Amino acid sequence: MDAVRNPFAPGAGSQPPELAGREEIITAADTALQRVLLGRPAQSQMLMGLRGVGKTVLLNKIEQLAEEHGYFTSFIEAPEDRKLVDLLYPKIHQVLRKMSVVESAKASTHVAMRALRSFASAFKISVGDFEVSVDPEPGVADSGNLEFDLTELFLKVGDAAKAAGRGWAILIDEVQYLSPDELGALIVAIHRINQKALPVLLFGAGLPAIAALSGDAKSYSERLFIFPKVDALSHDDAAGAIRQPIEDEGETIDENLLEKIVVLTQGYPYFLQEWGYQVWNASERSPITVECIESAGKEALRRLDDGFFKVRIDRLTPKEKEYVIAMAKLGAGPFRSSEVADVLGEKLTTLGPRRAQIIAKGMIYSPAHGDIAFTVPMFDEYLKRHWIKD
Known part of the structure; x- marks a missing residue:
């Protein structure tokens, strides 16, 4: 089979050719995005699941939907060794610069920029090669209390987004690495945003513990967010995730091989992509048959062991x-x-x-x-x- 035409995409956060079994999550996110633009209430989302189930892929899809609906978007991956304020600052600065070219939002964007400058000063944020070219606003987002200041900053950005006739979507991957104070501050800020009916939504993704972590941070988080569980795919969806991309390329796969792949991967999306990639490359021609399973299986396990698993044990x-x-x-x-x-x-x-x-x-x-x-x-x-x- 032609390796160049291989439709599968085994990689961290890589968009698979067939986003099978996630329609309910995507539809809920799309509905929330549209409702908020109309000034109607909607819950933000926290996607939770194990490694390799496609949470980052879903965040990327939601970001795409948000941009299609006219949102400004800010995508952040929360690492273990950096503070949330340092990650947010350049993203909010970027969003405000985009908002500033909208005539109806120039005044409110300027106010938000001043709040951002105050915020940066209060938390001693390293601004790198750029700096907000406005004076700080005394008494706004500068108390040094993350919960108070993040809320004030988000409100100013939300006001600017509303003035621009747009929305702002914040997407945060690896939420479990946020500190309790950081997660609590985000929850408080989104709570206040909802009360003010501003066009801002937060979409997070993390390990299964994030629902409990959110509840520990603020007891009312379960009313602010929905917590979709991103799990292994059902048998039919897992089979479809392999079959459909192959058929889209005008080729076919033997049902016996398809069944073996579903069983071996237990329906986990990352493993499905790896196995699909390997059986395509191992097969000389279409239909892809069970004869290639031994060589494909060895290479799939080798790549998973040397990459997906090894980076974690190390x-x-x-x-x-x-x-x-x-x-x-x-x-x-x-x-x-x-x-x-x-x-x-x-x-x-x-x-x-x-x-x-x-x-x-x-x-x-x-x-x-x-x-x-x-x-x-x-x-x-x-x-x-x-x-x-x-």
Whole structure:
């Protein structure tokens, strides 16, 4: 098969050729975007799911929809080692510059720029190679209290967006890496935006714990946001994610092979893309048949092991690796933290700090009190292949 025509896209956040099984989430986001532009209330969204289920892909799709509806957009990936204010500053500056060319929004954009300058001063934000060329507005977004100041800044940006007849969509990936204060400040700001009926929406994505983290930050978050669960695809949607791109290229795939791919990947979108990519390349001609599964499977596992899985295990210290290896010995999970302690032969209380560090690195999460599970699908199988001796 012609590798140049290969329709599959295995990569972090890469748009797949067929966005199967996500219609409900996309429709809800599209409806919210349109309602807010009409001045009607709508809930922001926090997409939650394991690694490799396509959360970033969905954020990119929502950003595309927002831009089609005339929104200014700001996309941020929250890393573990940077503050939210440092990430927001250049994005808001960029959005305000775009708003400033709209005649009806020039005055309110100038006000928002002054608030942004005050905000930058209050939080000692490093502005890099550019700086807001206005004077700060004394008493606006300059208290040094993130919750108060972020809310004031968002209100000013929302006023400018409304004056421009447009909306502002903020998209934040890896929400679980925000500090409790940062997440709480965002929630308060969106709450106030909603009260003022300003055209601003927040779309976040993160690991399954973000619903609990949001609730811990502000108890009313469940009324501000919907929390769609992004999970593995159903059998039919997973099959469609492989079959449809191949047929769109005028080729076909044997149903027996298709069934094997769905089973081997457990319907996880990232794995589906990798397997689809490999079986296409491994097949000499159409239809793509089960004969290519051995060579395609070896290459798919090699690439997943050397990339998707390895980059995650490499982030752990030796002691943290011992912990996740003990988890893998128990299976896919979830399981009780006490069971992991038993495998390690250590007391549960002494393992608490280690467990917390691995959670902070986004490798594991607690689906329920006292339970623990991997954030990476099929990670136990990877560890058994490379780290656990029979």
